[in-house]
Amino acid sequence: MLRSLGVVILAIAAVGGGYFAYNNYLHVQTVTTSAATLAPVSEAIYGTGTVEPARWAKVVPLQRRRLVDLCTCEGQTVKAGQVLGRQDDAEERSAMNELQISYQQALRDLDRAEKDRTKSDAAQKEYEQRWTQAEEYKSRISAQQVRIDELVLRAPLDGMVLRRDGEVGEIVGPADVLFWIGPPLPMQVVAEVNEEEINRIAVGQKAFLRSEAFPERALHASVSQITPKGDPTRKTFRVYLLLPNDTPLRIGMSVEANIIFREKPSAIVVPAEAVAGGAVETVNNGKIERVPVRVGIRGSRNVEIVGEVSRGMAVLSPFRPDLVEGTRVHTEHNKQAGAPQDGAAGATPDQTTDNAALASASQPPGDADADPDNAVISSAISAHIDSVVNDARRNAAKFEINR
Numbered sequence: 001m002l003r004s005l006g007v008v009i010l011a012i013a014a015v016g017g018g019y020f021a022y023n024n025y026l027h028v029q030t031v032t033t034s035a036a037t038l039a040p041v042s043e044a045i046y047g048t049g050t051v052e053p054a055r056w057a058k059v060v061p062l063q064r065r066r067l068v069d070l071c072t073c074e075g076q077t078v079k080a081g082q083v084l085g086r087q088d089d090a091e092e093r094s095a096m097n098e099l100q101i102s103y104q105q106a107l108r109d110l111d112r113a114e115k116d117r118t119k120s121d122a123a124q125k126e127y128e129q130r131w132t133q134a135e136e137y138k139s140r141i142s143a144q145q146v147r148i149d150e151l152v153l154r155a156p157l158d159g160m161v162l163r164r165d166g167e168v169g170e171i172v173g174p175a176d177v178l179f180w181i182g183p184p185l186p187m188q189v190v191a192e193v194n195e196e197e198i199n200r201i202a203v204g205q206k207a208f209l210r211s212e213a214f215p216e217r218a219l220h221a222s223v224s225q226i227t228p229k230g231d232p233t234r235k236t237f238r239v240y241l242l243l244p245n246d247t248p249l250r251i252g253m254s255v256e257a258n259i260i261f262r263e264k265p266s267a268i269v270v271p272a273e274a275v276a277g278g279a280v281e282t283v284n285n286g287k288i289e290r291v292p293v294r295v296g297i298r299g300s301r302n303v304e305i306v307g308e309v310s311r312g313m314a315v316l317s318p319f320r321p322d323l324v325e326g327t328r329v330h331t332e333h334n335k336q337a338g339a340p341q342d343g344a345a346g347a348t349p350d351q352t353t354d355n356a357a358l359a360s361a362s363q364p365p366g367d368a369d370a371d372p373d374n375a376v377i378s379s380a381i382s383a384h385i386d387s388v389v390n391d392a393r394r395n396a397a398k399f400e401i402n403r
Contacts, residue, residue, distance in 0.1 A: 056182025
């Protein structure tokens with residue numbers, strides 16, 4: 001009985017071993033590969049912002065009054081102190097006229113009292129009272145003139161009238177901005193960046209911008225300033241990106257920014273799906289060979305790898321954990337890492353921030369003249385979307401657990 005049982009076990013083992021050997025060594029498996037690509041890679045921080053002049057100011061009325069005059073000077077150059085408009089000051093001017101009449105009378109009384117001041121002590125005392133009264137009217141006139149001047153809208157600095165709002169006859173107050181004034185150049189992007197990423201940003205770093213007004217154009221900027229204090233409510237910091245003078249962007253446009261904080265001029269890039277367990281699978285003489293690698297800059301589609309993988313080497317994409325090393329394979333549908341549709345790219349699926357890891361591998365091997373900027377921008381936007389989606393999934397999972 002025991003002998004028969006042993007025979008059965010040996011038979012089962014032989015059949016299993018034969019199937020394993022056939023499936024992994026005798027039977028030729030069909031796999032899909034991608035070619036490792038040499039490409040520049042970079043890692044960026046995502047943010048959104050608005051284009052503004054580097055130096056500008058708003059003109060707002062100090063009192064709530066009706067507009068009686070407003071210049072048609074939008075787009076024109078003005079000087080500091082130049083009159084741009086006026087509010088209704090009829091009440092103030094009427095009070096000023098009364099004060100000036102009273103002041104003139106006080107001066108006449110003072111002149112008469114001065115002639116008699118030496119005649120007696122009473123005359124001297126009257127002179128002093130008249131002098132005090134005249135000085136009081138003089139001070140009141142100065143204060144009233146200040147009130148009238150507050151109803152005059154003036155340019156706060158030299159520059160161009162970038163925008164004018166409001167019309168004559170409207171009632172406006174301190175909450176209404178009537179003019180935006182400043183030199184049109186240079187311009188900057190005032191971007192909001194997540195507080196978790198601000199420690200990676202430094203003055204001088206370059207940035208790539210994307211605007212819906214110029215969807216096919218790569219736009220550049222550089223970090224010029226970082227606000228020392230963040231917004232605790234929105235959990236963001238303000239970053240200023242200086243634009244070149246030849247930028248096509250206009251004041252008031254909204255843009256998406258990718259601030260580059262780490263980059264390499266050349267790196268080996270493969271699809272993210274080709275890496276698993278710290279290794280990639282290559283094809284050597286028709287057989288699978290697993291090569292240990294270390295992942296560098298990660299992207300949502302492509303990743304940088306460091307190891308014994310060279311440019312042009314075929315790697316299995318996706319990684320096949322079901323196949324052991326040495327399995328005979330047949331490759332088909334060769335595709336290159338870094339094809340435009342695979343752009344290298346953005347945040348990893350488990351990232352919780354807008355940190356975008358970019359691998360600008362849109363250029364095929366040998367195309368050294370291709371400009372990677374567009375790939376960098378599109379990859380960063382893709383990365384940001386991936387990050388937002390994954391954040392939502394994690395929050396939903398937490399909600400289910402707590403419930």
